[in-house]
Amino acid sequence: MKVLNYSETTFEKLPVTIFEEAGAGAARVAGEIAGLVRTKAQKGEQAVLGLATGSSPIGVYQELIRLHREEGLSFANVVTFNLDEYYPMPPDELQSYVYFMHAQLFDHVDIRPENIHIPDGTLPVEQVREYCLAYDKQIEAAGGLDLQLLGIGRTGHIGFNEPGSSIQSATRLVKLDPLTITDAAKDFIKEEYVPLRALTMGVGTIMKARQIVLLAWGEGKAKILRETVEGQISEQVPASFLQQHPRVQVVVDQWAALELTRIKTPWLVGMCAWDDRLIRRAVIWLSQHRQKPILKLTDEDYKDGSLSDLLVEAGHAYSLNLKVFNAIQRTITGWPGGKPHSNDAQRPERAAPAHKxxxxxxxxxxxxxxxxxxxxxxxxxxxxxxxxxxxxxxxxAVFDDDARRFADFALDFAKQQHGDADALRREHAEVVGFLRHKKLGEEDxxxxxxxxxxxxxxxxxxxxxxxxxxxxxxxxxxxxxxxxxxxxxxxxxxxxxxxxxxxxxxxxxxxxxxxxxxxxxxxxxxxxxxxxxxxxxxxxxxxxxxxxxxxxxxxxxxxxxxxxxxxxxxxxxxxxxxxxxxxxxxxxxxxxSAVFPGxxxxxxxxxxxxxxxxxxxxxxxxxxxxxxxxxxxxxxxx
Missing domain, CATH: 3.40.50.10320 (LmbE-like)
Known part of the structure; x- marks a missing residue:
């Protein structure tokens, strides 16, 4: 199947570049950031970067570190402003974005500490509004953001601008969407430990950046990416406001792009290079779209479903339906290791050896x-x-309580069996003491x-x-x-x-x-x-x-x-x-209940x-x- 360029599509309202793997896309973005930093340095200017946290930018940061170590990229002229921080959140907590940024980037490059700006999650709530106003003024005083790096949440949030955020919104304290809290639980072990609020740059602050790069990796981002790129501008999908920015890049891997029209249903976009796999996808889609079994699809169904071109390639609906139906039917087998002494020409697995x-x-x-x-x-x-x-x-993925319960069992069993369990008692005390004082997310x-x-x-x-x-x-x-x-x-x-x-x-x-x-x-x-x-x-x-x-x-x-x-x-x-x-x-x-329920x-x-x-x-x-x-x-x- 041909992968269409952005300019050939009529559905996408933002320029999307698709990479086979996330690493390749991250390296491309890191290279562009490095070029910006070097160009600014040659002019004696500062490069002002808006940075994101979460899993999406990690590959970019890893490549920037490599460029620093192996190719001499200096961050001495770089000023950074991070998008957001949980509230309340001490900077030394493992879940804080201060900790994240230092671990993922700042501790590995030569950036000046005074040039790092991350929202302060320790402020008394009565000081937050004034602080947020000052944060936006600091960005303006630095000359504005040259480039803003963004990820996207499953609610469509950029930064922590959840559904309902205004395009004019400035840096502020916000409450987090329940879905965002659920997604954050993997870092906090349990949802009840996730802060309910956060400090975030506003959509208006983000939109003032001269250039914006939105990253999306993995199938989990596919649906919200389609809404962002192909949908209408809406406060319910804050990332869709990016459609109004004059200079945005959307950089994704092939899995995040799965729901885009040009990938999922390319026949709705234009001419296709039909192969067996694409034909199978189209016929299955048509069957679901028309709510008909495959063998009941007609020529009219294909024409009404924008698949007339497929009929030209493959002939009448009857033969096309039969071909796809038989291919799917042959995937079904009650013999996953192969059926012994049978004709396996049309089966998924080989008959021999009979016992694998x-x-x-x-x-x-x-x-x-x-x-x-x-x-x-x-x-x-x-x-x-x-x-x-x-x-x-x-x-x-084991709860601390279960570890304590098994430690108790081992000690009690040893006492009953042997009477003297001094060594095990000491280990038991060590386990109990560690778990009693263990911090959230601390290494066991x-x-x-x-x-x-x-x-x-x-x-x-x-x-x-x-x-x-x-x-x-x-x-x-x-x-x-x-x-x-x-x-x-x-x-x-x-x-x-x-x-x-x-x-x-x-x-x-x-x-x-x-x-x-x-x-x-x-x-x-x-x-x-x-x-x-x-x-x-x-x-x-x-x-x-x-x-x-x-x-x-x-x-x-x-x-x-x-x-x-x-x-x-x-x-x-x-x-x-x-x-x-x-x-x-x-x-x-x-x-x-699992430790990481997703x-x-x-x-x-x-x-x-x-x-x-x-x-x-x-x-x-x-x-x-x-x-x-x-x-x-x-x-x-x-």
Missing amino acids: RVLVFSPHPDDDVISMGGTLLRLVDQGHDVHVAYQTSGNL SPLVQKIKTLIRKGEAAAACRFCGVREANVHFMNLPFYETGQVKKKPLGAADVQAVVDILQAIRPHQIFAAGDLRDPHGTHKVCLDAIFAALARLKGPAAWLENCYLWLYRGAWQEWDVEEIEMAVPLSPEELLRKRQAIFKHQSQKD NDKREFWQRSEDRNRATARRYDQLGLAEYEAMEAFVRHRF
Whole structure:
């Protein structure tokens, strides 16, 4: 499919540049900022930058640090003004934007401390209004913002300008939208710890910048990006005010762009270069749009749906419908490991060998049963040699109370069994003392990390036993990148990749299942997948067994593959769905309420079942067989 330039579209009201990966887009933006800083320095002027926090600008800051260290980019002439800060918020708290900016940028470059300006979250409330007025005057006194860097929240906020903000708004104290609070919970552990208010530059302050760059990475930003770029200007989507700015760049990765008309439904924009995948997408879209099963679509439906050009390419609706219907039907299989002694020409998996070695990679200790528990059970039931490899310990997702409870249990058990438990008593006191004085977001002590790791390990082992996976086939990798004791992880390293290489070489699987969350550039799942890809790339030459290995990608607890992407759909009966639920229940520390619930209040088993039922319902609506639920996979060719 051709990717259209901004100038060729009629839907986008802002210039959008799409990059394949977030890193490439971040590097481009960092390069433009560096050019601005150097140009200003040559003129003996200051470069005045408006900076953002959150995950979106991190890649930009990383590249700026690299340019400083490796290419001599100096920040001596740079003055910065940050968009916002939680209120109230001491600057030394791990969740403060003061802490964030110093950790992500300022401590690594030669910027002058007096040139750094971040809203003060410690002021008495009666001083806030005067302070905010002075903040805007400081920006004006510095000559105004040369460039303002922005992320975008799922409410459409820029800075903390939530829905309802005026285009004339100045720097001020605001209350946060409930959705913004939910999204911030990942940094504060629980929603109740997130401040309800914040200090923010106003939309009017932002709009005075001479240049604005809006960043958006990942599928989670796709819908609000479409509203911002293609929708009407509205106070309900504050980012849409950017349509009135004369010099804005919107820089996104391919996943954040998924909902843009030129990407999602390019036939509504103009001529398309039709291939099988785009044809499948168009026919599925038309079926959903017309609320008709695929085999009932007519030539008139195609014409009314702006798909006359597809009829010219493919002929009559009947043959086109049949082609797409058959392709989707062939994705359905009750034999995820391949059906022995059968004609596998039209099946997702090979018939031989009849009993395969299967390696299921699970980023956290419950992703396997949450995301593909029904398929895992089916693979075991059908006699395959199933291994499960838990890539990270998942210890961050254990509540402190659970760590204390298990420490109490260990001490009481030791007393009852041995009477004397002095060593364990000392460790117990250490755990209790640490947890009693632990700050919000503080790194766990090594002993607390160990307890939390053992909790997740025990739960995962119990789930595998329930599913029938042999004890010797359960592997706990504890990849080093994760083991920081904090939400922030280390970058993927050589030791992480080598651990994946080692387990692949040891098992030599015929099938690999992995969490395929390609669309989230910041998550643990993506790092774990990158480790797998790097390991496979290293093994591809010398490991001949890889030629007969298929890699199947599943999605996490949050989203499912679109029907157009699915290459293997495993139907589940009501009984199988219940068995899957029981496997998920073995992860008791994640039951009822998880440490990182995300923006979904449902429990993991509920999200999983609702998602699996929704997939089956979509197949049914397209006119295929009706099932209770389905798990979906996409094959990755390496």
